[in-house]
Amino acid sequence: MDMLELIKERRSPRGFFEKQISEEDLNKIFDAARWAASSYNGQPWRFIYADKEKNPELYATLLDIMVEFNQAWAKAAPVLMITMTTVKYEHSGEDYKHAWHDLGLAVGTMSVMAQSLGISLHQMGGFDALKAREVLNIPDRLEPVTMIAMGYGGLPGNLPLDIYKMEIIPRVRKEIEEIAFNKPFGKI
Numbered sequence: 001m002d003m004l005e006l007i008k009e010r011r012s013p014r015g016f017f018e019k020q021i022s023e024e025d026l027n028k029i030f031d032a033a034r035w036a037a038s039s040y041n042g043q044p045w046r047f048i049y050a051d052k053e054k055n056p057e058l059y060a061t062l063l064d065i066m067v068e069f070n071q072a073w074a075k076a077a078p079v080l081m082i083t084m085t086t087v088k089y090e091h092s093g094e095d096y097k098h099a100w101h102d103l104g105l106a107v108g109t110m111s112v113m114a115q116s117l118g119i120s121l122h123q124m125g126g127f128d129a130l131k132a133r134e135v136l137n138i139p140d141r142l143e144p145v146t147m148i149a150m151g152y153g154g155l156p157g158n159l160p161l162d163i164y165k166m167e168i169i170p171r172v173r174k175e176i177e178e179i180a181f182n183k184p185f186g187k188i
């Protein structure tokens with residue numbers, strides 16, 4: 001498949017089919033994260049994930065960390081995850097200024113890998129980071145950044161009406177001319 005088409009097909013669904021993600025596909029998705037670029041090859045990304053059927057207790061713990069709106073739809077996803085990043089470089093102990101950037105790159109490669117397998121990731125900023133730290137025993141050297149619902153996107157008809165409406169609105173993007181420039185900004 002054309003790469004740009006694959007990238008454009010990626011979306012963040014709020015409805016999911018009741019279909020498990022195989023161990024093999026999950027490994028491919030995490031493997032894709034490993035190969036992302038990172039500052040000083042610091043590889044700051046960390047993930048705690050739970051499969052709804054295989055690890056229901058941890059799944060419930062992860063779901064409970066999310067804000068109510070996200071719980072309403074994410075509970076249909078077969079896999080939930082929290083992403084974290086290290087806050088210091090391992091090699092020097094200095095502040096890892098690009099840690100969030102590098103975690104984002106890893107999640108980006110995971111998204112594209114997943115998309116090629118027909119699997120979607122829906123990232124969330126709507127969760128309680130303090131609660132996450134407490135219930136998951138996240139050490140100080142790591143910072144919780146996002147949560148992710150992962151699965152085979154579909155069945156929007158199962159969603160509450162307000163969320164269903166969000167699912168069917170057209171996806172919009174800025175034009176290339178609005179984000180990429182071949183000259184400096186003008187003086188104000």
Ligand SMILES: Cc1cc2nc3c(=O)[nH]c(=O)nc-3n(C[C@H](O)[C@H](O)[C@H](O)COP(=O)(O)O)c2cc1C
Pocket residue numbers: 010011012013070122123124125126127146171
């Ligand atoms: C860092 C981040 C935080 C987000 N937080 C939420 C969230 O809390 N709840 C939600 O429903 N969607 C959330 N989203 C999904 C965005 O709304 C979505 O990516 C955006 O509207 C573009 O849609 P698309 O991913 O389908 O192209 C988040 C996405 C990112 C990358």
